[in-house]
Amino acid sequence: EKGMTRFMKSAVDSFEKADIESILKRSFLKEYRRQVKTLNESKLSPLSVLHNIEQLYGPDLFKTITAKYEGKIIYADIWATWCGPCLAEMAYSKKLRDRLKGKDVVFLYLCLDSPNQKLWKDLIATNEIEGENYYLDSDQSRSLKKEVGLTVFPTYVLIDRTGKPVNFRATKPSDGTTIKSIEKLLSHE
Secondary structure (H helix, E strand, O other): OOHHHHHHHHHHHHHHHOOOOOHHHHHHHHHHHHHHHHHHHOOOOOOEEEEOOOOOOOOOHHHHHHHOOOOOEEEEEEEOOOOHHHHHHHHHHHHHHHHOOOOOEEEEEEEOOOOOHHHHHHHHHHOOOOEEEEEOOHHHHHHHHHHHOOOOOOEEEEEOOOOOEEEOOOOOOOOHHHHHHHHHHHHOO
16 A cells, blocks of 8 residues: 555554444445545656645635745646647646755646546646646636636746746746746745
């Protein structure tokens, strides 16, 4: 079993053997086994963090999402599962993340206008999209596009440590000036 489930296994095994019979125990064990199976069969990197924001709506959606990372530089990638240029940049995004590894930078991936979460998760796994990943439904997508003035995919946004967007049309990961822009923000302590 992967990572964190290993240390829990002995506790769960003891719980399973305990002389307690209840609906709660059966439900817990069933859900635990389902989660372990999902973890073991998943191709997602442990560095690919998936966020569920089903209940999050409103005109300040982008600001609400990015506020969580205030104090860090944020490089936001707004993409769609059907967007060829978006997917073509993911390999360069990985190189950019590798070059900035250990630095105070959050790579934020916001998936908009996409048909389903399964495809989204599959693309995250196959393209090794490691970072903070958000899937936005059609209403959330519409709201975020309006908030940031999005007219084209992919769109990149660079945000400083105070949470202020520095550039709503930042350069793409494959552009050599992107790392310079991020490093410049990192050097402003």
